Amino acid sequence: MGDMGDMGGISATIRWGILGAGDIASAFCGDLVHAPGHSVVAVGARVPGASDAFADRWGIERRHGSYVDLVEDPDVDVVYVATPHPFHHDVAMLAIEAGKAVLVEKPFTMDATQARALVTASRARGTFLMEAMWTRFLPSFVAIREVIASGRLGELVLVTAELGQWFPHDVEHRLFNGELGGGALLDLGIYPVSFASMVLGSPTRITAVSDPTTTGVDAQTSMILSDDAGRHAVITTTLRATTPSLALISGTEARIEIEGNFYNASAFSIIGRDGSVERVAAPRVGHGLWYEAAEVGRCLRAGLTESPVMPLMESISIMETLDEVRRHIGLTYPGLAR
Numbered sequence: 188m189g190d191m192g193d194m195g196g197i198s199a200t201i202r203w204g205i206l207g208a209g210d211i212a213s214a215f216c217g218d219l220v221h222a223p224g225h226s227v228v229a230v231g232a233r234v235p236g237a238s239d240a241f242a243d244r245w246g247i248e249r250r251h252g253s254y255v256d257l258v259e260d261p262d263v264d265v266v267y268v269a270t271p272h273p274f275h276h277d278v279a280m281l282a283i284e285a286g287k288a289v290l291v292e293k294p295f296t297m298d299a300t301q302a303r304a305l306v307t308a309s310r311a312r313g314t315f316l317m318e319a320m321w322t323r324f325l326p327s328f329v330a331i332r333e334v335i336a337s338g339r340l341g342e343l344v345l346v347t348a349e350l351g352q353w354f355p356h357d358v359e360h361r362l363f364n365g366e367l368g369g370g371a372l373l374d375l376g377i378y379p380v381s382f383a384s385m386v387l388g389s390p391t392r393i394t395a396v397s398d399p400t401t402t403g404v405d406a407q408t409s410m411i412l413s414d415d416a417g418r419h420a421v422i423t424t425t426l427r428a429t430t431p432s433l434a435l436i437s438g439t440e441a442r443i444e445i446e447g448n449f450y451n452a453s454a455f456s457i458i459g460r461d462g463s464v465e466r467v468a469a470p471r472v473g474h475g476l477w478y479e480a481a482e483v484g485r486c487l488r489a490g491l492t493e494s495p496v497m498p499l500m501e502s503i504s505i506m507e508t509l510d511e512v513r514r515h516i517g518l519t520y521p522g523l524a525r
């Protein structure tokens with residue numbers, strides 16, 4: 188784990204700068220009330236004036252009419268990159284080059300090449316960088332990792348996870364637009380893929396099938412990720428239906444069944460091979476986005492340049508998995524090598 192040495196001049200309150208005043212940025216600002224010691228001090232939009240309504244809503248004093256002005260704001264400690272994914276790499280790079288800590292929305296980048304470039308740059312600069320995979324930091328996920336680490340599940344055998352949300356077929360929406368990184372895989376599929384990565388690590392064999400939207404991005408993708416120990420992750424994601432979004436972890440001795448939408452879970456059960464059931468409640472407060480902000484603050488105050496909960500090498504590995512899934516299903520995006 189890297190070390191920021193003198194803590195890079197981090198102030199007592201972690202001062203956030205929001206880059207891209209869209210939907211998830213709004214949810215993030217609303218949720219930050221649950222994180223003491225954090226404050227949104229600035230917002231930057233592509234054009235002057237575009238973020239005024241956002242800034243008024245969230246009581247943000249400093250409004251910048253360009254992303255460059257935001258990342259160069261000396262009163263900002265951490266930049267939260269909340270643009271559509273095709274812009275994550277370039278704007279996160281701007282922030283790193285300006286010496287800022289950076290939290291980048293999921294998916295981290297469009298592909299592993301971009302992910303590696305960001306990690307290389309932040310390590311060279313000695314700055315903090317993290318993928319905003321918020322579900323990892325929920326109390327339920329902390330508890331799930333503890334159960335796995337205890338060995339209670341025995342040898343891990345199978346992860347099954349799916350995430351589906353119905354969206355109207357709006358070709359104007361970023362989810363259906365390849366130029367804006369649309370499709371189920373990168374937007375929703377990243378959650379079960381990241382979940383499988385958290386539980387099983389990096390896969391060594393990958394297969395996938397997919398069906399496209401009329402706009403050519405993936406509407407529904409199913410994949411099997413497996414490793415040399417013979418463990419499987421069976422994953423489906425879709426834009427065509429609101430599914431239960433369930434996730435299970437099965438081991439030789441017991442399994443974990445997560446209640447409700449796994450990505451914002453507040454409880455799960457541990458079910459033994461003998462049928463015994465133990466329910467673990469780990470309630471989420473608020474939307475749940477503030478837990479990742481709290482982790483960023485914890486890391487910055489500890490002088491870390493990455494989080495042990497969402498390590499940078501794992502964010503790269505997840506992008507490698509998504510690259511390989513895309514290769515199998517023939518899903519390409521403008522400007523990428525494939």
Ligand SMILES: NC(=O)c1ccc[n+]([C@@H]2O[C@H](COP(=O)([O-])OP(=O)(O)OC[C@H]3O[C@@H](n4cnc5c(N)ncnc54)[C@H](OP(=O)(O)O)[C@@H]3O)[C@@H](O)[C@H]2O)c1
Nearest residue numbers: 207208209210211212232233237269270271272292293294
């Ligand atoms: N963690 C979560 O639960 C969650 C949920 C939804 C989305 N996300 C992720 O967050 C990111 C943003 O998603 P979102 O739903 O918030 O997107 P959005 O509302 O459509 O757009 C976010 C902002 O990005 C900026 N932007 C920069 N270049 C743009 C371009 N060419 N076209 C459109 N907008 C552009 C705009 O802000 P300005 O005009 O201010 O520059 C826009 O308001 C995505 O990567 C997505 O995967 C995460």
